Amino acid sequence: MPELPEVETVRRGLSPQIIGATLDKLYLHRADLRYPFPQNMRAQLEGARLHNIDRRSKYLLFQFDNEYTLLAHLGMSGSFRFLDMEESLQKHDHVEIWFDNGARLIYHDPRRFGAMDVTQAPEAHKWLAHLGAEPLGNHFDADYLAAQLANKSTNMKTLLLDQRLIAGLGNIYVNEALWYAKIHPERQGKTLGRAEIERLVVAIRDVLQAALASGGLTLRDYRQADGTLGYFQHRFQVYEHEGEDCRKDDCGGKIERSVQSGRSTYFCPCCQV
DNA sequence: ACCACTACCTGAAGGC
DNA sequence: TGCCTTCAGGTAGTGG
Numbered sequence: 001m002p003e004l005p006e007v008e009t010v011r012r013g014l015s016p017q018i019i020g021a022t023l024d025k026l027y028l029h030r031a032d033l034r035y036p037f038p039q040n041m042r043a044q045l046e047g048a049r050l051h052n053i054d055r056r057s058k059y060l061l062f063q064f065d066n067e068y069t070l071l072a073h074l075g076m077s078g079s080f081r082f083l084d085m086e087e088s089l090q091k092h093d094h095v096e097i098w099f100d101n102g103a104r105l106i107y108h109d110p111r112r113f114g115a116m117d118v119t120q121a122p123e124a125h126k127w128l129a130h131l132g133a134e135p136l137g138n139h140f141d142a143d144y145l146a147a148q149l150a151n152k153s154t155n156m157k158t159l160l161l162d163q164r165l166i167a168g169l170g171n172i173y174v175n176e177a178l179w180y181a182k183i184h185p186e187r188q189g190k191t192l193g194r195a196e197i198e199r200l201v202v203a204i205r206d207v208l209q210a211a212l213a214s215g216g217l218t219l220r221d222y223r224q225a226d227g228t229l230g231y232f233q234h235r236f237q238v239y240e241h242e243g244e245d246c247r248k249d250d251c252g253g254k255i256e257r258s259v260q261s262g263r264s265t266y267f268c269p270c271c272q273v
Numbered sequence: 274a275c276c277a278c279t280a281c282c283t284g285a286a287g288g289c
Numbered sequence: 290t291g292c293c294t295t296c297a298g299g300t301a302g303t304g305g
Contacts, residue, residue, distance in 0.1 A: 001298065034281075034300080058299080076298045077283080092283090111282045113299065127300090154276065163300080171298065262278075263298070 002074040004058060004135065004168030005211035010080060011055045014105070017082065021099035022049045023064070029094050034075060034115040044068045044118050050099070057131050057167035061122055069122045075113025081106050131167040135204050140166065142198045149197065152189030157260045159189045160204075169204070172239045173211070175266045177203045179238045182248075184272045185258075185265045238266040246271060 002010070026042045038044075048064035055061065062070035072078075083089075083104045089096070095107035095116070107114070119125045132148065133140040148165045159165055160174040169177070178185050180203035183196055192200070237247050242257040246268040253270025 003299095073299080075282090075300090110284065111298085113282065115300090152275090158276090161299085264296090 001076050001170055001172060002058060002078065003170035003173050005173075005208055007058045007060060007074065007168075008055055008212060010074070011053050011060055014060075014080060015053050018050055018099050018101070018103050018105065019052060020050065021101040021103060022047065023097060024100050025096075025098040027096040027098075029089070029096065033078075033094060033109060033112045034073075035117070037116060038118045041116075041118055045070060056122075056128050057134070057163060058170070059127060067120050068118050069120070071115075071117045071119060071122060071125060071127060072107070073115045073127070075109060075111060075115065077111040078107065078109040078114035081108065130164050132163060132165045133167065135166050135168055136208055140201065140205075142194070142201050145201055146192075146194065146197050149189035149192055154189060155185060155260060156183055156187045156189060156192070157185035157263075157265050161261070161263075166204070168208075171263050172236065173204075173207050175239045176207045176237055179248075179267060179272060180207060182271050182273065184269075185260060185267050238268065240266065242266060 023045050024047075026045050028037055028041070031037065044066075045064065045068060048066040048068060050062060051065050052063045053060060054063060058073060060072045060074075062072065064070070083106050085102075085104055089106070090108070092110045093106050093108050094112070097105040097107075099105070107116075115127075117125070117127070122128055133144055145166075149159065152159055154162075156178060157174060160169050160177065161171065175185075177200065181196065181200040183192070183200060238255050241255045244255050246253040246255060248268065248271050251268060251271040253268040255266055256269055258265045258267070
């Protein structure tokens, strides 16, 4: 499931292969993903030189010299990989991008929760305009988080998943961060004290940094069977560890699973209060 | 404004 | 073996 660290890892993997190259051909093998592709996508991007790949939250921003930016979201099953010219497409290979340096980039997405759009003003685009702070950025600190949680009666699990408060966390890293910070997922936002908020800020950053480091490591000589970029095995502490012993020293609790907002929550009822 | 809930989509996994 | 149900998840929309 691509959350911030996975998307950032994809960005780092793609960048050296295609930045500076010109997009020769864009092939759309269906009319839509989650939403229809924009009408003039081909005309806007073909012939344009890619000058940078940026990331905001879980969105990739392919910035071209002609002022157009391709926004891409991987949803939950989207992935990019490079394919040799003679290789044939597989099922769910929906988008194909040929660059003038020989790179043939494929977007693959079985569940099609992903999305793409083209814009000239990414920061004002409806997908990005209302996003909260980047958790690894300078604006995310205890003061910021305290202001976001003030007066909120919603539970912490749901609040951390809300991209308007913090941009880039998904179900896995929310579970992990709350466990590290010893905060119960059912706690209402407004009940957190300053010390807990400060712990949570550190936990969120550490969890993301650790995942990023693990992704970067794996990427160094990344050649999986399918060549997919950006996915890596990362050892989680609570996510999908229902019934196992809590890994906090001296805790002795067992990890439980519950459902909040229709999503699995994993937590330790002993040390997360 | 705030908050809870659901549709979208496919493949994997489990039950019988 | 095979059919059926359930689950996974980010986002956007609905309705209270």
